[in-house]
Amino acid sequence: MEEIKPTRVIDARGSFCPGPLMEMIKAYKQGKVGDVISIYSTDTGTKKDAPEWIKKSGNELIGVYDRKGYFEIVMRKTK
Amino acid sequence: MPLNRKRAIIVGDGAAGTILANKLRFHSDPSEIEIVVFGKSENHYFKPDGVQIPFGFKDYRNSVKPTQSLFNYGIQFIKSGIKEFDLDNSTVKCEKDNTFRYDYLIIATGDRFSTEDLPGYEKAASHFYSLEASLDLKRKLSAFRGGKIVIGQASIPIQCPPAPYEFTFQLIQYLKLRGIRDKTEIHYVYPLNRVFTIPNVSDFVEKLMEEQGVIIHKMFNVDSLDPAGKKVNSLEGETLDYDLLILVPPHSGQKVITESGLADQSGYISVDRHHLNYKDYDNVFAIGDATDLPISKAGATAHFQSEYLANRIANEVNGNAFFDSYNGEVACTTITSGTQAITLFFSYDKPPRANFQSKSDYFLKWTSSDTYFSAMLRGIM
Structure with a gap:
């Protein structure tokens, strides 16, 4: 499967909840429809919170990926 | 020298x-x-x-x-x-x-209140994060006879993160004392999928709010305000109307x-x-x-x-x-009812535990301005 290239990458590794989610929401507000936003995080709470927020806000969750020592959450802004 | x-x-x-x-x-x-x-x-x-002055529970001159x-x-x-x-x-x-x-x-x-980040804030919202704002809110609450109150915060981070829930519990006490609790709907909005940043404290506070009939709206990130129509809109697509909006302003450095x-x-x-x-x-x-x-x-x-x-x-x-x-x-005592409070102890590695509330903690909170001015601020403790 072809990898989707993010429009914006936020490196929030080392930042604690709710920092990474707030960074993602900030990027969402600044972005435009169709943008793909990727966030790197080491905070386990974010792994649950961010997908829930993406769902609640009606955007598209592209995926949650385990990386070496951190995880990546990728979303598409659909509204 | x-x-x-x-x-x-x-x-x-x-x-x-x-x-x-x-x-x-x-x-x-x-x-x-x-x-x-x-x-x-x-x-x-x-x-x-500021969580007590708007209700007349404390004389601002002592603060x-x-x-x-x-x-x-x-x-x-x-x-x-x-x-x-x-x-x-x-x-x-x-x-x-x-x-x-x-x-x-x-x-x-x-930090400062960056109200320019939320157009309409000055017209639409009240808050309790400065003395002037608390006294203004006191006047509005005195004139309030019942209706729908929406409480929340415009963004994260804010000063004193527990203050919005502390204010809510004091508001409940105030409305009961005035005999208008049953004429008032209280809606609590919060940007995360809980009512406070730290999960175990959030669980404790959420239970208390539910017992007190507070209507909770999670993942409500305030996006825009309509002062004329008295509506607050979330980024997630929810809209709430209100008679009184009490919203902690956006903060920045x-x-x-x-x-x-x-x-x-x-x-x-x-x-x-x-x-x-x-x-x-x-x-x-x-x-x-x-x-x-x-x-x-x-x-x-x-x-x-x-x-x-x-x-x-x-x-x-x-x-x-x-x-x-x-x-x-960090250690802080936060109000959880008209007579009780909890004290939270944090560090980077140890999140606080919220296990019980007590009257002695409320007393600690009640006297904290005296302790602050006479000892803490003076560097004695």
């Missing part, structure tokens, strides 16, 4: 700047280090009382003291802001255009910090988590609400940071070894 007398410049006369100045004065000899504080405030307001009177003997207070920081040459320039050399610089400029290149657009300064140094500067620090540390923006945070930093600087000046570090300690 020794020729090598040092000078510590503290920028900011709020809780962080004042506690640090007073603690450092206690720990050091005036002949060895001069302490100069820059600030512009006439009065020092004990902000935690305010003249700023100048709060510095211990041996501290110079200069009533001016700082407009330029030259860290490479260890100087700052004040708003009166005088330049001051320092050996230690501590930035304690706090001070403009001068961003303009000086000490921080990005957020205005919050990045410092070493355990030593509070700014970048590689051994003699430049930031404390209190001015930092971007992942802990509560609260007087209690400033208190613990000041204890660490005053000890560190005093020991350095005295030529003593110092191996301590700051580990994110």
